[in-house]
Amino acid sequence: MCGIMGYVGFRDTTKVILEGLAKHEYRGYDSAGIAVIRDGRIEDLRTVGRVAQLAEKAERSGFRGDIGIGHTRWATHGGVTENNAHPHISSDGRVVLVHNGIIENARDIRAELEACGVKFHTETDTESAVQYLGHVYDGDPKEAIVKLTKRVRGAFALVIIFHDKPNEIWVARKGSPLVVGHAENEGFCASDPTALLEFTHDVWFMDDDEMALIKREGCEFFDFNGDRHEKPTMHLDWDAAMTNRGAYPHFMLKEIHEQPEVVAHTLLGRVAEGEVDLSRELGWTAEDAAKWKKIHFIACGTSHYATIVAQHIMETFGSFEIRTEVASEYRYRNIPAGEDTLAVFVSQSGETADTLHAARLAKSRGARCLVITNVRGSTIHREVGEALITPAGPEIGVAATKTFTAQITILTLLGMYLSKLRGELDAETEKRLVSAMMDIPGKLASILSQEKDIAATARNFADARGFFFIGRGLAYPPALEGALKLKEISYLHAEAYPAGEMKHGPIALLDKELPVVALVPKGELWEKTVSNIEESMARKSPIIAVATEGDEEIGHYTENIIFTPETETELFPFIAVVPLQLFAYYIARQRGCDIDMPRNLAKSVTVE
Numbered sequence: 001m002c003g004i005m006g007y008v009g010f011r012d013t014t015k016v017i018l019e020g021l022a023k024h025e026y027r028g029y030d031s032a033g034i035a036v037i038r039d040g041r042i043e044d045l046r047t048v049g050r051v052a053q054l055a056e057k058a059e060r061s062g063f064r065g066d067i068g069i070g071h072t073r074w075a076t077h078g079g080v081t082e083n084n085a086h087p088h089i090s091s092d093g094r095v096v097l098v099h100n101g102i103i104e105n106a107r108d109i110r111a112e113l114e115a116c117g118v119k120f121h122t123e124t125d126t127e128s129a130v131q132y133l134g135h136v137y138d139g140d141p142k143e144a145i146v147k148l149t150k151r152v153r154g155a156f157a158l159v160i161i162f163h164d165k166p167n168e169i170w171v172a173r174k175g176s177p178l179v180v181g182h183a184e185n186e187g188f189c190a191s192d193p194t195a196l197l198e199f200t201h202d203v204w205f206m207d208d209d210e211m212a213l214i215k216r217e218g219c220e221f222f223d224f225n226g227d228r229h230e231k232p233t234m235h236l237d238w239d240a241a242m243t244n245r246g247a248y249p250h251f252m253l254k255e256i257h258e259q260p261e262v263v264a265h266t267l268l269g270r271v272a273e274g275e276v277d278l279s280r281e282l283g284w285t286a287e288d289a290a291k292w293k294k295i296h297f298i299a300c301g302t303s304h305y306a307t308i309v310a311q312h313i314m315e316t317f318g319s320f321e322i323r324t325e326v327a328s329e330y331r332y333r334n335i336p337a338g339e340d341t342l343a344v345f346v347s348q349s350g351e352t353a354d355t356l357h358a359a360r361l362a363k364s365r366g367a368r369c370l371v372i373t374n375v376r377g378s379t380i381h382r383e384v385g386e387a388l389i390t391p392a393g394p395e396i397g398v399a400a401t402k403t404f405t406a407q408i409t410i411l412t413l414l415g416m417y418l419s420k421l422r423g424e425l426d427a428e429t430e431k432r433l434v435s436a437m438m439d440i441p442g443k444l445a446s447i448l449s450q451e452k453d454i455a456a457t458a459r460n461f462a463d464a465r466g467f468f469f470i471g472r473g474l475a476y477p478p479a480l481e482g483a484l485k486l487k488e489i490s491y492l493h494a495e496a497y498p499a500g501e502m503k504h505g506p507i508a509l510l511d512k513e514l515p516v517v518a519l520v521p522k523g524e525l526w527e528k529t530v531s532n533i534e535e536s537m538a539r540k541s542p543i544i545a546v547a548t549e550g551d552e553e554i555g556h557y558t559e560n561i562i563f564t565p566e567t568e569t570e571l572f573p574f575i576a577v578v579p580l581q582l583f584a585y586y587i588a589r590q591r592g593c594d595i596d597m598p599r600n601l602a603k604s605v606t607v608e
Helices: 013-027 051-061 106-115 126-136 141-151 251-257 259-267 286-291 301-314 353-364 379-384 402-421 427-448 451-460 473-490 499-504 526-538 569-590
Strands: 003-008 031-038 041-048 067-073 095-103 154-162 169-174 179-183 186-190 202-205 210-215 218-223 294-299 321-326 341-347 368-373 387-389 466-471 493-498 516-520 543-548 561-564
Touching: 003 013, 003 095, 003 154, 003 169, 003 210, 013 031, 013 051, 013 067, 013 186, 031 051, 031 095, 041 051, 041 095, 067 095, 067 154, 095 126, 106 126, 126 141, 126 154, 141 154, 141 169, 141 210, 169 186, 179 210, 179 218, 186 210, 251 259, 251 569, 259 402, 259 427, 286 402, 294 301, 294 353, 301 321, 301 341, 301 402, 301 473, 301 569, 341 353, 341 379, 341 402, 353 368, 353 379, 368 379, 368 402, 379 387, 402 427, 402 569, 427 569, 451 561, 451 569, 466 473, 466 499, 466 526, 473 493, 473 516, 473 569, 493 499, 499 526, 516 526, 516 569, 526 543, 543 569, 561 569
Parallel strands: 294 321, 294 341, 341 368, 368 387, 466 493, 466 516, 516 543, 543 561
Antiparallel strands: 003 067, 003 186, 031 041, 031 067, 095 154, 154 169, 169 210, 179 186, 179 202, 210 218
């Protein structure tokens, strides 16, 4: 959840660390800190608040050093105070570290060390690790870290500097993401590879139970017994420009506008001449597909809603028994899974702790596992092996937008490909849907051209006390995602319901201060959804309709209409989600919210 940056090299260390932390700030932003070695001493600087405040503090104090580590925090143990901010230094001043994760037995370690006379200064679990290192360190960093890894329980990414090793950064990883990079005469480590793109595209993703030594001359890798091993690099094909906002006021708006291109890139090489072909990425046979009776889609948050979209689409042309499960619940339920099960894990970052644990469970039960992620080489990709990569590029805004669209694109292709292997997808349906998907980028662009009108509608409702989102059939899943986006970035309460469920309880909340966003595409469920709109109007609720271009009748029920291009019924979620993202964005902007980094949220949830 927190962001880590480390650097050793010839550049301005403070500048490199601070700029790297700024790229991590979407991971955690309640406090930040930096530590360096200068003249053989560890010096640190910390602050409550954003990286920009830390940078101002560093500039005022002339904070400089030859080697450094930094951290931006999302609090789990201990309040948001400068004292609890990382980095943490051992009481003897010999060791400094930053930490992402949770040390589960921190209290036991603390009690043990306090009995030996070690003084603690913070409320954090992290301090137990640095004080333990200070207690056992005798001049051999590797030996001390091996002892630490055998003593602590939990998830951690640790970046460590020893006062008498001014040219070495040590890192250790178990359960929390960490990436190491190297360029000529300089070494780096970070929680997120986007922070390294300015310097190098060749990186090493740290594995569980692995540690590394980073020096100017190169990097060495060891297991938790201290035994050295070779590790191949991975080349990232992301562009550093992708991590800049450009002319956009927020990353979220930039990423909303990137969606036509993202869908086009996701289709590239996977569809041709009216057919879906994933054979270059998936070595599946018709016999494989025939033996899978069940599909389990497992994910969290927005990715979970993407799998609900996939389920609704796949039900229109396949015969699988499909479950969509929240990853944090899946591993604690006795859900039958075995050789007849294809388990699909969807994670934007590939580091989501709950999804990773669920994948390990399904794999242990004999299910065939597939991961869909935006980060090649991420932990879940390495552990599961079989993967479909979404080419969305780095997504900086905490609230997912373009990765959701990439996910529903690739999930739709997956559903079609599986049904095709099983002989359940007829050629006419395949050609019709592929043709329609090829048109999606242009249709998303046409929706984006209505941005000013959507913004005006949103601003009119920025003072509402909450929202209901409703839809039927394939209009229901994007309603879920629309409500989530509004909650995440505007802090307004929003709920989504199948439209027919409104009268089974939620209708009691309706009044003139609670608008209803109704997804009402032209089709067989149009009249039924309109009847639910009329129920809401009878309770004085304002209506915002997301309707199909050319639908003149919808104007009888509301003047607040966002028109979307017509598409195949199965693909309506693609068309509906972009106006809902813009609607949420402009409400949040009108309310003065921090859109790219909403309060209490982190981009990649790497702890349970």
